[in-house]
Amino acid sequence: MALGDFVAFFMFVRMVVQPFRVAGMIVNLFQRAAVASDRLHDVFDLEPEIQDNPQPSAPRMISGKIVLKNLCYQYPGSHAKVLHNISLDICKGETIAIMGRVGAGKTTLLKQLVRLIDPAPGSIYIDGIDVRDYPLAQLRVQVAMVPQDPFLFAQPLKDNLTYDDPNRTLDEIWQAAASADLKSTIESFPDQLNTLVGERGVTLSGGQKQRATLARGFIRHAPVLILDDCFSAVDTETEEHILSELKRLRQHQTTILVSHRVSTTRHADRIIVLDEGQILEMGSHDDLIIASGYYAELERVQREGAEDEAFAQARGAR
Amino acid sequence: MQPNTPKRDYAMFDADISGAVLNLSLLRRLLHWLKPYKMSLFISGILVLVASTLQVLLPMIISLLAIDHILRGTADADTADFGLIELNTWLAQSLGWHPLLAACLLYGIVQIVSAITGHAHRMTLISAVIKGLRDLRLDLFTHLETRPSSFYDRVAVGRVMTRVVNDVEALFELLRGLGALIGEFVPFFVALTVMFAIDAELTLILLLVLPVLGVATYYFRSLTRHLFRQVRQTLSALNQNLQENLAGLQVVQLSDRQTYNLDRYTQINESNRDYELRSARVETFYGAFTDSLSHAAIGVIIWYAAGQVADLSMTLGEMVLFTQFIGMLFHPVVVLGEQTNILFRAMASGERIFQAMDWDEKIHEPLIPVKLPVRLAGEVRFNHVNFSYDVGTAVLKDVSFTIAPGEKLAIVGPTGSGKSTLIRLLSRFYDFADDQIYLDGLDLNHIHSHDLRRRVGVVLQDFHIFSGSIYDNIALGNPNISMDRAVQAAKTVNADAFIQNLPRGYDTVLTERGNNLSQGQRQLLAFARVLAADPEILVLDEATANIDTETELLIQEALLRLTQGRTSILIAHRLQTIQEADRVLVLQDGKVAEIGTHQELLDLQGLYYTLHNLQFQDYDD
Numbered sequence: 001m002a003l004g005d006f007v008a009f010f011m012f013v014r015m016v017v018q019p020f021r022v023a024g025m026i027v028n029l030f031q032r033a034a035v036a037s038d039r040l041h042d043v044f045d046l047e048p049e050i051q052d053n054p055q056p057s058a059p060r061m062i063s064g065k066i067v068l069k070n071l072c073y074q075y076p077g078s079h080a081k082v083l084h085n086i087s088l089d090i091c092k093g094e095t096i097a098i099m100g101r102v103g104a105g106k107t108t109l110l111k112q113l114v115r116l117i118d119p120a121p122g123s124i125y126i127d128g129i130d131v132r133d134y135p136l137a138q139l140r141v142q143v144a145m146v147p148q149d150p151f152l153f154a155q156p157l158k159d160n161l162t163y164d165d166p167n168r169t170l171d172e173i174w175q176a177a178a179s180a181d182l183k184s185t186i187e188s189f190p191d192q193l194n195t196l197v198g199e200r201g202v203t204l205s206g207g208q209k210q211r212a213t214l215a216r217g218f219i220r221h222a223p224v225l226i227l228d229d230c231f232s233a234v235d236t237e238t239e240e241h242i243l244s245e246l247k248r249l250r251q252h253q254t255t256i257l258v259s260h261r262v263s264t265t266r267h268a269d270r271i272i273v274l275d276e277g278q279i280l281e282m283g284s285h286d287d288l289i290i291a292s293g294y295y296a297e298l299e300r301v302q303r304e305g306a307e308d309e310a311f312a313q314a315r316g317a318r
Numbered sequence: 319m320q321p322n323t324p325k326r327d328y329a330m331f332d333a334d335i336s337g338a339v340l341n342l343s344l345l346r347r348l349l350h351w352l353k354p355y356k357m358s359l360f361i362s363g364i365l366v367l368v369a370s371t372l373q374v375l376l377p378m379i380i381s382l383l384a385i386d387h388i389l390r391g392t393a394d395a396d397t398a399d400f401g402l403i404e405l406n407t408w409l410a411q412s413l414g415w416h417p418l419l420a421a422c423l424l425y426g427i428v429q430i431v432s433a434i435t436g437h438a439h440r441m442t443l444i445s446a447v448i449k450g451l452r453d454l455r456l457d458l459f460t461h462l463e464t465r466p467s468s469f470y471d472r473v474a475v476g477r478v479m480t481r482v483v484n485d486v487e488a489l490f491e492l493l494r495g496l497g498a499l500i501g502e503f504v505p506f507f508v509a510l511t512v513m514f515a516i517d518a519e520l521t522l523i524l525l526l527v528l529p530v531l532g533v534a535t536y537y538f539r540s541l542t543r544h545l546f547r548q549v550r551q552t553l554s555a556l557n558q559n560l561q562e563n564l565a566g567l568q569v570v571q572l573s574d575r576q577t578y579n580l581d582r583y584t585q586i587n588e589s590n591r592d593y594e595l596r597s598a599r600v601e602t603f604y605g606a607f608t609d610s611l612s613h614a615a616i617g618v619i620i621w622y623a624a625g626q627v628a629d630l631s632m633t634l635g636e637m638v639l640f641t642q643f644i645g646m647l648f649h650p651v652v653v654l655g656e657q658t659n660i661l662f663r664a665m666a667s668g669e670r671i672f673q674a675m676d677w678d679e680k681i682h683e684p685l686i687p688v689k690l691p692v693r694l695a696g697e698v699r700f701n702h703v704n705f706s707y708d709v710g711t712a713v714l715k716d717v718s719f720t721i722a723p724g725e726k727l728a729i730v731g732p733t734g735s736g737k738s739t740l741i742r743l744l745s746r747f748y749d750f751a752d753d754q755i756y757l758d759g760l761d762l763n764h765i766h767s768h769d770l771r772r773r774v775g776v777v778l779q780d781f782h783i784f785s786g787s788i789y790d791n792i793a794l795g796n797p798n799i800s801m802d803r804a805v806q807a808a809k810t811v812n813a814d815a816f817i818q819n820l821p822r823g824y825d826t827v828l829t830e831r832g833n834n835l836s837q838g839q840r841q842l843l844a845f846a847r848v849l850a851a852d853p854e855i856l857v858l859d860e861a862t863a864n865i866d867t868e869t870e871l872l873i874q875e876a877l878l879r880l881t882q883g884r885t886s887i888l889i890a891h892r893l894q895t896i897q898e899a900d901r902v903l904v905l906q907d908g909k910v911a912e913i914g915t916h917q918e919l920l921d922l923q924g925l926y927y928t929l930h931n932l933q934f935q936d937y938d939d
Contacts, residue, residue, distance in 0.1 A: 006389070007638055010380055101868075114572060140574045151566045154558070164573035216573075235891065237732075260867070301867050 050118050056135040060127075062142040064223040064254035066090040066113070067125040073108055073117070073277075082108045083277045093252045097259060097268035099295065104274040106258045107148060110226050113256075114145045126224070144222035148229045148258075150209035157186060158193040161215050168219060176219035179245040181238050182211045207233040214242065218249065225250060227257040231264060243267055262299045271295065344668045348489065351454045355446035362446065362497075365439035370504035372432035374512065377642035378402060379425045386635030388417045394633050439501070447493040455486050458675060466681045467747045478674065485667035492664030495657040502650040509646040516636050520622050524640075524647065527615050531608065531648060535655035538604045543659055545597035552590035559583055612648050616641050682749055687766035691758075694773055694854040695723040696885035698744070699756040705743060713739045715908045724883050726898070728890040730929060731905035737889045740905075741857050744887070745776050757855075775853030779861045781844035783835070788817055789824040792846050799850045807850035811876035813842035837861070838869030845876050856886040860895060893930075902926065 071086040082105045090096055098106050112119040115131055124131045131139060141164070152160050161176060162168040173193065177183045185208055189195040197212075210233050217225055231239045243264065246255065257268070265271050266285040273281040273288075273295050281293050288295040352359060383402050386392050402424075410420035462478060470478075513521040563570055563579055570579060619640045626632035698721045705714040714736045721727050729737050743750055746767045755762040762770065783791055792807060793799035801824065808814040808824075816839050820826040828835065835843065841861055848856065858877075874894055881888070890896045897916050904912040904919070904926045911925045919926035 007385070116568060116571065137574050140572055145572050147568050147572070149568075151569050153562050153566055153569075163569065163575060166578075298867050301871065 050115055050136070052135050053133050055133075056138075057129050057133045059135070059138055062223045063127050064090075064092040065127055066224065066254065067128075069123050069125070071109070071112070071119060071123040073105070073112065073119070075108075081277055086277075086279060088272070088279070088282075090254060090256070092254055094270065095247075095250070095255045095257070095268045097257055097265035097271045098274060099259065099265055099271060099298070100274035100280075105277040106274055107228055109274070110145065110228050110256065110258065113224070113226060114140055114143050116145075141220075142222055143224040143226065144217050144220045145226040146213050146217035146228065146230050150213040150230075150233075152197045152209055152212055154197060156191075156194045156196055157189075157212065160197060160212060161193075161219060163216055164220055172219055176215040179218045179242070179249060180211045180215035181234075181241050181245075182208070182215050185211070207235070207238070210234055211238070211242075218245075221249075222253075224254045224256070227255070229258045229260070231259060231261070236261075236263060239264060262295075262302050344665060344672065347672060348493075348668060351450040351457075352446065352493075354453070355449055358442045358446040362439050362442040363500075365435050365442065366497075366501055367504055369432050369436040369439055370501065371508055372428050372435065373505050374508045374646070375400060375402070375428050376425065376432070377639055378512070379421060379428065381635035381637075381639035381642065382633075383424075384418065384421050384635075385638060386633045388421060390634060392633050392635075394636065436501075440497070443497045444494060447490060447497075450493075451486055451490055454489070454671070455482060458482055458486070458671060461675055461677075465677065465679060466749075467742075469677070469679050485671050488664045488667035489671070491660050492668070495660050495664070499650075499654065499657060502653045505646050506650045509643045513640065513643055516639070517626070517632060520619065520626075520640065523618060523622065524615055524644070527611060527618075528647070528651065531611055531651050534604075534607060534611075535651055538600065538607075539655045539658060541600055542597055542604075545593055545600065546659070548593040549590065549597060552586055552593060555586045556583070556590060559586060608648065608652060612644050615644050615648075619644070681746060681767055682763075683766055684764045687769065688760055688764045690760075690765065690769050690773065694758050696854045697721065697723050697756075697758050698855060698885060698887070699759075700740075701754055701756060703743065703750070703754045705739060705748070705750055707739075707748075713908050714743075717905075717908070717910055719903060719910060719913055721885055721887065723885055726881050726886045726888065726900045728888045728896045728899035728902045729905060730890055730896060730902060730926070731911075732929075735905040736908040737905055738859065739908075741776065741859060741887070741889065744855075744857060745774055746770055772851070773853055774855045774857060775848040775851055777844045777848050777856070777858040779859045781840045781847075783828050783840070783843075785828065787822075787825045787827050788820070788843070791828060791843060792824075792850050794847065794851075796851065804846070804850050808843075808846040810879050811842055811845035811849055812872040813839070813846045813876070816842070836869070838873060841873055842869075842876060845873075845880050849880055854885065856881060856884050858886065859889045860891045904929070 066088075067090070068086050068088040071083055071088075072081055073083040074081045086109065098109070100106050108117070111117045112124060113126075113131065115136060119131065121132055122130060126134070126139075126143070144164075153163070158173060159166065161173050170193070174183065177186055186192055186195070210230055214227070214230050217227065217230075231242070234242070239261075240263075247267065257264070259265050262285075268285070270282060270284060271288055272279055273293075275294070281288055281291065281295050283291065289299060290296075378399065379402060382399050383406055386394070387403050387406075406417060406420050406424055409415075409424060410417040413420060413423075415423075459482060462482070510521070513524075559579075559582065563583075570576060619637060623632055623637035623640065627634055627637060700717050700719050703714050703717040704712060706712045717736075717740070719727075729740065731737055742748055743755060744762075746762065750763075752761055752763045757765065757770075757773070784794075789801060789804050792804040805814065805824065808817055817824060817826075874892075877895065878898065880886075886899075888895055888899060890899065896902055899916070901914060902912075902916055902919055903910060904924075906925060912919055912922060914922070920930065
């Protein structure tokens with residue numbers, strides 16, 4: 001063996017050994033990648049549950065007449081029905097208040113109006129057309145819903161208020177803010193509309209968040225506006241102001257709102273009391289008071305305050 | 319004792335610290351936490367010296383021993399061989415082996431011992447560092463936990479958490495990186511010494527390459543640092559975008575923003591791809607460059623040594639040794655380049671940690687706290703209280719009133735009138751001047767806050783649930799509150815019924831945000847918590863959230879029992895709470911506007927009358 005071969009041999013040994021060391025690492029990496037790719041495929045394989053009808057109705061302006069025909073709903077995997085045979089005609093321009101205990105089916109009903117969950121075919125019509133036949137984009141632009149949970153993005157307030165359409169004018173923004181009683185709050189921030197919301201910026205109180213989401217709903221002037229329990233963290237005084245604004249702004253437009261307070265619902269054209277997925281009572285404030293049912297009992301209890309006897313009667317009336 | 323509150327710069331907790339300078343005082347401060355483990359660090363230092371010296375011996379076995387001495391018999395007697403040749407001759411003789419076989423054995427032994435000492439070095443170093451950082455993290459937590467709530471009013475919790483979690487982690491990287499650098503530079507100097515001993519001229523020529531490599535590495539690193547930062551920023555923008563889109567999915571769909579958001583995501587995604595590609599390009603180029611440089615150096619060695627070997631001033635083995643040492647000479651520079659980014663980032667982390675450690679805002683406690691009697695009567699007196707959070711804007715102005723023992727006082731007033739501030743002062747979340755608030759005639763500033771908080775029970779609007787069982791959440795770790803006492807308290811405030819209905823009763827574990835409880839249930843649980851602690855004075859900020867009527871009745875009844883015979887201050891939002899109070903205090907713009915019974919104030923037809931009519935007209939007309 002020549003000396004040169006010997007030296008070359010020593011140098012080559014490393015090159016021969018290296019691939020085996022790397023191979024060990026690769027096997028490990030390979031296993032992890034296999035798991036990751038399985039999980040990715042699980043996500044890709046999910047079909048969107050709510051999709052546009054392949055033959056959607058032609059684009060049109062919604063006027064705001066809503067008809068529910070025997071609306072039933074049952075969450076997948078659950079045995080109990082959340083809504084039973086709800087039938088209801090809502091006229092254009094009407095203000096409807098929905099009341100009911102936790103779990104009565106209020107939110108489930110509202111979500112179906114904008115197809116956040118899909119109703120059964122032929123159970124919800126807007127302007128005589130099944131909601132399932134509207135292109136989703138069309139439906140959600142014209143039926144504005146403010147959900148229960150006041151979610152704001154970690155972006156400037158302005159971007160949050162104009163989330164549906166970033167091209168809105170400052171005038172529109174301030175008007176919506178004023179209607180939601182948020183104007184003075186915004187004015188108290190040094191950066192006003194450019195105030196960053198969230199951890200890096202200003203932390204808003206529950207009431208302020210709720211008013212911001214209300215403004216986000218008002219700004220859209222949609223033919224149908226749905227407010228899902230949006231006054232819960234707002235004090236009575238502010239609520240009063242917002243409700244009168246609501247009345248003024250939406251005189252000829254349809255509004256549906258959920259509330260626990262009689263002071264809120266009494267302003268509605270019609271009040272619907274839901275209980276265990278069914279309409280228990282329906283009518284104007286005065287009608288329901290005269291009917292002296294559940295609603296009247298609630299009104300009395302909220303007016304007079306706590307008394308064991310009233311509590312018992314409220315139960316009996318159900 | 320007028321507390322002297324300096325203007326504090328809370329904004330610095332949001333500021334980005336670049337850490338672009340090597341801060342030695344920072345390292346010195348860090349050493350404080352490593353001091354208890356200096357023995358381990360010392361042993362680790364010895365071990366790294368041994369391991370690196372052995373690493374240098376390995377190529378010498380091949381070149382000087384095997385090639386020069388055994389194969390060619392031309393070993394240069396002047397060249398330092400660390401006694402390798404003698405050791406090998408002895409080994410071969412005592413085993414009766416061929417010297418070449420003995421050299422192989424020697425090589426194996428040195429390799430194994432070097433690997434073992436190297437491993438032991440890393441383990442002792444890392445364990446000392448981990449232990450030191452454990453202590454640091456604990457000290458940091460203790461420090462942050464004892465900051466007053468006024469601190470957390472101003473600083474985002476997420477920012478503070480980053481300091482405890484990420485920044486301490488980054489310091490770990492720093493100390494480990496320093497360890498790695500030592501492991502690189504020790505062989506560097508040993509090899510350099512040997513090389514000088516063999517041929518000073520060639521060594522000097524080779525050293526000329528180092529500045530070239532150093533400058534190239536510097537430029538490469540500043541280029542990649544910029545690119546890596548962009549990669550990180552685009553990545554975190556991607557994360558944030560995704561997180562928001564998923565968390566706010568309902569709003570996204572209701573606002574029909576899917577297309578717009580997808581466009582934004584695409585944009586960020588593409589710029590991320592661009593930066594990734596660019597940094598990959600730079601990275602591969604640098605790899606090729608350093609490889610070429612070391613090959614060029616080998617070329618220089620062979621060209622130079624060819625002449626030397628021919629006239630016998632350098633042996634063949636010495637030439638081979640030089641080529642083997644090239645790696646040891648260049649690698650430290652490459653590693654130094656790799657580590658600098660980590661070092662500087664960790665430097666910034668260290669700075670942030672010490673910034674938090676140095677934050678000395680605290681509630682001033684009395685030097686000699688007064689001893690409180692076993693049971694206070696419960697008289698509370700506000701004596702011309704003036705208070706402002708920031709210099710300038712007064713939140714409370716000359717507020718004076720007295721609550722008799724056992725009295726129930728309702729406080730009403732518009733948002734921002736100073737109601738919550740009254741509560742905060744009474745529970746001493748903030749510092750205020752002496753002679754302002756008295757408890758049974760004792761100045762609040764003379765009572766230690768620990769003693770005070772046992773006597774003043776506070777129910778805030780938002781009931782904080784700790785992860786743990788219902789019982790844990792009632793007792794809050796107070797050993798005096800037995801299960802029986804907790805159940806008794808829950809029964810009194812109407813919470814027992816719903817708790818019994820939970821799957822595991824009082825042992826049901828609550829999630830941190832309490833998602834499994836309704837608003838009303840949380841309120842009842844909060845009552846149970848405060849009742850179980852049985853404070854002499856109750857402070858309650860009534861929740862404004864709407865609760866269904868049945869639960870509302872339970873809450874009102876519970877409140878009645880809770881305040882029975884207990885001095886109570888209630889920030890009231892409900893008419894009934896106000897009517898059941900003994901007196902009502904109306905706050906406006908930080909001043910006491912009116913005080914008296916409900917009926918007295920109505921008769922007065924003042925601010926209370928107006929507020930009352932505005933808020934409760936629906937019920938009273």
